[in-house]
Amino acid sequence: MAHPAHYREAHPFIFVMTHWINLVSIVALTISGFYIHYPFLPGLMSVARGMHFFFMFVLLINLAVRIIGAFTVKSATRLGSREVDTDIKNWLPQKLNRGQMWPWLKYYLFLKKEHPIGAKYGVLQKLAYLFTVPLTLAAAYTGFAIWGPTMDWGFFIAGTDAVGGPMHMRIIHYYIMWGFIVFTAIHVYLANIEGTDPSKLIFKWQETEGLQFDAEGKVIGGKGH
Amino acid sequence: MAHEDHDAIYDLLAARGVSRRDFLKYCGSIAALLGLSQSFVPEIARAVNQAARLQPAVWLHGGACTGCTESMAQLGTPDIATVVLDILSLEFADTLSMAQGEDALAAAEAVFEREGEYILIYEGAVMKGFEGNALRVGGMTGLYELEHAAPGAAAIVAVGSCAVDGGFVMANPNPADATGVQAYLEEKGIDTPVINLPTCPMNPDWVVAVIVDVLLLGSLETGAILDKLDRFNRPKYIFSQTIHDNCPRRGHFENGNFVTEFGTEEEAKGYCLYKVGCKGPQTYTNCPIVRWNRKVSWCVESGAPCIGCGSLDWVDVGAPFLNRHRDLPLPNIGNTQPSTIAGVVAGVAAAGLAVHGIGMKATGRTSGGAPYEEMKERDRKRMKKGGGE
Numbered sequence: 001m002a003h004p005a006h007y008r009e010a011h012p013f014i015f016v017m018t019h020w021i022n023l024v025s026i027v028a029l030t031i032s033g034f035y036i037h038y039p040f041l042p043g044l045m046s047v048a049r050g051m052h053f054f055f056m057f058v059l060l061i062n063l064a065v066r067i068i069g070a071f072t073v074k075s076a077t078r079l080g081s082r083e084v085d086t087d088i089k090n091w092l093p094q095k096l097n098r099g100q101m102w103p104w105l106k107y108y109l110f111l112k113k114e115h116p117i118g119a120k121y122g123v124l125q126k127l128a129y130l131f132t133v134p135l136t137l138a139a140a141y142t143g144f145a146i147w148g149p150t151m152d153w154g155f156f157i158a159g160t161d162a163v164g165g166p167m168h169m170r171i172i173h174y175y176i177m178w179g180f181i182v183f184t185a186i187h188v189y190l191a192n193i194e195g196t197d198p199s200k201l202i203f204k205w206q207e208t209e210g211l212q213f214d215a216e217g218k219v220i221g222g223k224g225h
Numbered sequence: 226m227a228h229e230d231h232d233a234i235y236d237l238l239a240a241r242g243v244s245r246r247d248f249l250k251y252c253g254s255i256a257a258l259l260g261l262s263q264s265f266v267p268e269i270a271r272a273v274n275q276a277a278r279l280q281p282a283v284w285l286h287g288g289a290c291t292g293c294t295e296s297m298a299q300l301g302t303p304d305i306a307t308v309v310l311d312i313l314s315l316e317f318a319d320t321l322s323m324a325q326g327e328d329a330l331a332a333a334e335a336v337f338e339r340e341g342e343y344i345l346i347y348e349g350a351v352m353k354g355f356e357g358n359a360l361r362v363g364g365m366t367g368l369y370e371l372e373h374a375a376p377g378a379a380a381i382v383a384v385g386s387c388a389v390d391g392g393f394v395m396a397n398p399n400p401a402d403a404t405g406v407q408a409y410l411e412e413k414g415i416d417t418p419v420i421n422l423p424t425c426p427m428n429p430d431w432v433v434a435v436i437v438d439v440l441l442l443g444s445l446e447t448g449a450i451l452d453k454l455d456r457f458n459r460p461k462y463i464f465s466q467t468i469h470d471n472c473p474r475r476g477h478f479e480n481g482n483f484v485t486e487f488g489t490e491e492e493a494k495g496y497c498l499y500k501v502g503c504k505g506p507q508t509y510t511n512c513p514i515v516r517w518n519r520k521v522s523w524c525v526e527s528g529a530p531c532i533g534c535g536s537l538d539w540v541d542v543g544a545p546f547l548n549r550h551r552d553l554p555l556p557n558i559g560n561t562q563p564s565t566i567a568g569v570v571a572g573v574a575a576a577g578l579a580v581h582g583i584g585m586k587a588t589g590r591t592s593g594g595a596p597y598e599e600m601k602e603r604d605r606k607r608m609k610k611g612g613g614e
């Protein structure tokens with residue numbers, strides 16, 4: 001047992017909500033997306049498209065809320081600490097992340113025995129989370145480019161022509177779904193492989209005890225010290 | 226005078242078995258196609274009637290299967306469109322002309338001399354390969370014929386996908402280096418306006434509608450035609466909605482009633498063809514409205530999924546015709562469906578995670594992870610170098 005304490009300050013309640021909404025939207029969009037791609041059961045097309053067209057807006061509004069929250073809500077600067085600062089500072093690379101990319105890679109490749117020091121999140125984790133923002137925007141762009149009411153807007157037509165027509169736009173949209181699937185698989189795996197405390201916090205907003213860290217990333221106490 | 230004109234055209238039509246009523250009805254459908262109200266019908270009828278004295282038209286062939294001529298002429302039983310086109314003084318057509326050889330070419334040449342007066346209808350791809358020798362006409366290359374005819378034309382109507390962008394002739398691997406009329410003329414710096422009418426073949430009613438619009442209603446002269454063209458120089462009144470928008474099977478699509486295999490009960494019931502590769506959702510033409518074969522039917526109505534022949538690069542983008550997505554050409558592997566590629570990549574990722582998980586278990590990290598490092602590696606290195614605080 002050498003994992004950090006998980007305090008509510010790490011994920012203020014609004015981010016617990018945005019994460020839930022994100023999860024539900026992505027699952028709904030993926031299931032309906034698969035169905036639109038190839039209707040595997042009879043009778044559900046209008047349900048699938050209705051679901052898809054509803055959750056695409058939910059996903060985008062949720063992203064907007066999350067981004068506004070990033071600048072207006074304070075969250076813990078690191079795991080195992082209740083010290084807070086404006087969330088975006090913790091979300092983007094922090095001082096504690098500096099120089100840690102290679103150690104994290106080695107850790108996950110079993111070339112390093114000790115757990116590298118992280119901050120709010122580790123380096124790879126931050127990169128992955130950061131990646132979800134352009135991925136969501138790309139899903140939205142390619143999605144609106146094949147959506148009846150918006151597909152002939154100049155902004156989307158420019159992209160459709162650039163990729164060689166609506167067939168290619170659809171295929172790109174389809175691949176973005178697979179991008180989400182692969183991201184989510186790795187994300188869920190890494191979030192839970194060393195224990196389910198992180199999930200208890202992000203889903204149930206439930207605190208768990210563990211190591212506490214100082215601003216330099218040194219263990220200064222807590223359960224397991 | 227006007228009265229005599231009317232008589233003249235109705236006699237002509239009657240001789241081909243077309244009644245006055247049929248003709249006016251036809252003019253009504255042209256008006257509808259052009260987005261004009263039915264009050265324009267007399268004007269269209271009068272315009273067609275006077276057409277013989279307007280610009281002559283010439284119909285040339287590039288690399289083509291002659292399907293568009295076939296679609297237009299439907300020689301067995303001439304219909305109104307054919308008659309109307311006849312009246313439009315088609316002074317030269319490679320395939321249809323009575324005259325042959327030098328006589329025919331001389332007729333064409335006589336038209337080319339009337340600079341700015343004639344309409345050029347071009348069918349087939351422009352084949353640039355083999356130094357233009359893939360097609361030879363009257364001892365010259367097909368390219369020469371086009372370059373010779375294009376500059377003097379008032380406008381060019383590129384009929385069928387081949388003339389628009391090379392069509393099936395330019396499908397991979399495009400041995401003849403085929404392209405469309407517009408692209409070729411741009412390359413040669415010839416700026417005669419080109420109106421594109423894709424699909425394979427083109428629909429005869431569109432040709433008539435465009436000719437009526439451009440020539441007879443004068444939208445070329447006034448420049449109004451330019452506003453009516455989209456970014457691919459296709460008339461918006463024909464190419465702005467998808468097949469799917471106007472499909473009579475759309476109700477089945479919404480209700481999720483699909484044909485999964487041909488020869489089944491679902492097919493007999495006329496269900497939606499989405500799962501068997503219908504490209505209707507991506508194809509912008511008004512086929513369901515204008516219909517084909519003298520309005521008898523059209524692809525989807527007759528039971529075949531739309532293969533997207535009205536799209537650009539339609540063969541490579543639409544094939545395999547019975548699949549929802551096109552194939553992607555992978556180097557060394559060949560044509561592959563996007564879903565196969567996605568499945569393989571995701572499978573590799575999943576297998577990677579499983580193997581990684583076994584490693585995490587074996588190294589005892591699954592219950593809380595490994596112990597934390599005391600300080601970052603790079604700080605440790607710095608301290609070793611003696612630079613530490």
Ligand code: HEM
Pocket residue numbers: 026029030032033034036037038049052056057059060136139140141142143144146147148170173174176177178180181506
């Ligand atoms: C946020 C914005 C999104 C928008 C605006 C959007 C919009 C659309 C639209 C309009 C369609 C076509 C539906 C039809 O033609 O009936 C579609 C299809 C699809 N969507 Fe989305 N979508 C979005 C996000 C997502 C996400 C996040 C996923 C998956 C994770 C996804 C997966 C799919 C799939 C797989 C298809 C079927 C594509 C095909 O095979 O043709 N979409 N989407």
Ligand code: HEM
Pocket residue numbers: 010015018019022023026027066091121129132180183184187188191198199200202
């Ligand atoms: C069953 C599915 C999921 C589980 C178990 C899960 C678990 C978690 C956990 C435990 C965290 C917190 C990480 C930490 O504190 O160290 C987290 C954060 C995050 N997750 Fe998930 N997640 C799931 C689905 C998703 C999906 C589908 C997405 C988006 C596509 C997503 C995007 C994110 C993002 C962006 C964060 C950062 C949270 C923030 O800063 O607001 N997650 N997830």
Ligand code: SF4
Pocket residue numbers: 468469470472473474475476478496497498499503504505506525531
């Ligand atoms: S048959 Fe094709 S165009 Fe018609 S509703 Fe089905 S998918 Fe759309």
Ligand code: SF4
Pocket residue numbers: 424425468508510512523524525530531532533534535536
């Ligand atoms: S329905 Fe589709 S395949 Fe048939 S002519 Fe129209 S665009 Fe071409």
